[in-house]
Amino acid sequence: xxxxxxxxxxxxxxxxxxxxxxxxxxxxxxxxxxxxxxxxxxxxxxxxxxxxxxxxxxxxxxxxxxxxxxxxxxxxxxxxxxxxxxxxxxxxx
Numbered sequence: 001x002x003x004x005x006x007x008x009x010x011x012x013x014x015x016x017x018x019x020x021x022x023x024x025x026x027x028x029x030x031x032x033x034x035x036x037x038x039x040x041x042x043x044x045x046x047x048x049x050x051x052x053x054x055x056x057x058x059x060x061x062x063x064x065x066x067x068x069x070x071x072x073x074x075x076x077x078x079x080x081x082x083x084x085x086x087x088x089x090x091x092x093x
Contacts, residue, residue: 067092 075085
């Protein structure tokens with residue numbers, strides 16, 4: 001029974017054009033293309049994970065900034081006004 005099914009599958013494949021036989025036949029290019037696509041998807045996934053981890057590490061504040069530097073940055077961004085800046089600068093000194 002298996003021999004008949006295999007031979008019928010082989011006959012069906014032989015009736016197909018060569019390009020279709022290479023893609024859809026189990027021993028043709030179809031398996032190779034599947035592995036290539038899976039490998040490319042794996043590379044993209046690893047790249048996205050690395051990119052996301054670098055982005056999260058970039059948002060962290062460097063440890064070498066002094067409190068006065070942070071205060072100056074907040075004043076420059078407009079988060080605090082002049083009076084607040086002077087008061088906090090006096091507290092730091």
